[in-house]
Amino acid sequence: MSLSLAETVAAIAADMAGRTERGKVATYIPELAGVDPGQFGIAVVDAEGTLTAAGDSETPFSIQSVSKVFTLTLALGKVGDTLWNRVGREPSGNAFNSITQLEYEKGIPRNPFINAGAIVVADAILAGHTPKVALGEILRFLRFIADDEDIHIDQKVARSEQDTGFRNAALANYLRAFGNLRAPVEQVLGVYFHHCAIAVTCRQLALAGRYLAFGGRHPTAGGRVVSAGRAKRINALMLTCGHYDGSGDFAFKVGIPAKSGVGGGILAVVPGKAAIAVWSPGLDAQGNSVLGSAALEILSQRMQWSVFGA
Template structure:
């Protein structure tokens, strides 16, 4: 190991340990997502952070061995899969602009005649899921999504939390409204119950922060799996997904995240955030308490501290 690499590794290890200790001591932790009963049962007293480097080394702190529901973070991976299937035809049905509205807003969808503003709000992710489903049975489509996550993380143990999926299905009335509305405009082509079933289940995939950080490395390293050098997606596509993560990855809190953290990131209401340091690292944080926009309160704070200490920002 080169001296500079050793110093950088030491700096990351020190930063991760200190940030984990600070976050675990915080009292104001936000509120867990109560509208999904299974997520409402998760203790907000947990915090985890993992940093995955090019060579596969990971530095972790806190409750990093505890799996959690990745929720909307799965949308980053389904977007990559759908682009691989239909290419830029995807953008005929889904936009690329920030929403400025809550992630489950139906008002905006009505105003824009059923075309979701971006692939990371719920309506957009449902439309993307529908594209993956086309030509497949729901179990086949879901298996494809799960295998992709297992592949990019290098971990076949990743699985779906069936209780969370059932909880989402039982309470997912607004998502059903979004899907049916898009169906009326031809944005959703498959049976709504099939598309929603796949959507609820891929949002219910459970991962640790270490697994999630490893899964995100291909976005940090030009679309390639750093372990093999093989392309997962093209460099151009990796850059564009990162751009969407920066501008749309935190719903109507995306501007605040870009301002404070300065990295592409995608949040989920399970309390996780995946962040990408292009050419440097993939980072996953988890703390179940959310802010008023539905993003992890401590997760964002931790990423802001880490980005500042390591001088990690796409803005220099």
């Protein structure tokens, strides 16, 4: 007999609690190095608006690159498809912070989810504004789509990233040298580091992802966050590029659009059915959550949620 969603989520949390192979936390951001890798949380919001959660689903964690889904949404709202003149839509096949790839491709990042691409997206949001205004816009948007005003930037994480983000500074300067960064490098990096330092829970993140699961609409406020077509295309990028150079393997095993971050979070979308957030800070070699990826693989299989069929 098949299990209900609530039973499946509870079983997955119990399974993850017993696993010993959890990966390694991100140590290159000092503030993340001390996070307990033993934690795991999951939250699922279905089409009826029911939220099912288990594990450490109310523990705040650093959103990191998962925030790039939301900054991409904002940037496309500002500049539309002209953004694609500055950033591509192809999987990178390289590390998310590769400098050599950016140089080889003359300052046009492969996609908006690798670091160089997200820095260009931050530049598009910043255009004509101060960093404070741009960050305020990002926070307001995230609070709106999550129906939660209690979402904030973790200033300790932001400072930790600024103090050690030398490779990101190199990427930004390469972009500037190729004419693909318009605001001052320091301002763009300030926006980038701070939006990656937003703290969320699994519950908040799953709620924030609903517009991508349900055709671009805000389920509770009504109206559209984005068009159905734009939601579909963001989901396509999440499927093909959302797990860095592990995106193909994730699509093969899990089969749903998702975006990971080195804080251990993953936002996943099952079009028409659910928005999912998982979190466990231990990462694999590509920078993706070990337990989070495993949990989504089990959930997708048991609920028959792969976009490629049951």
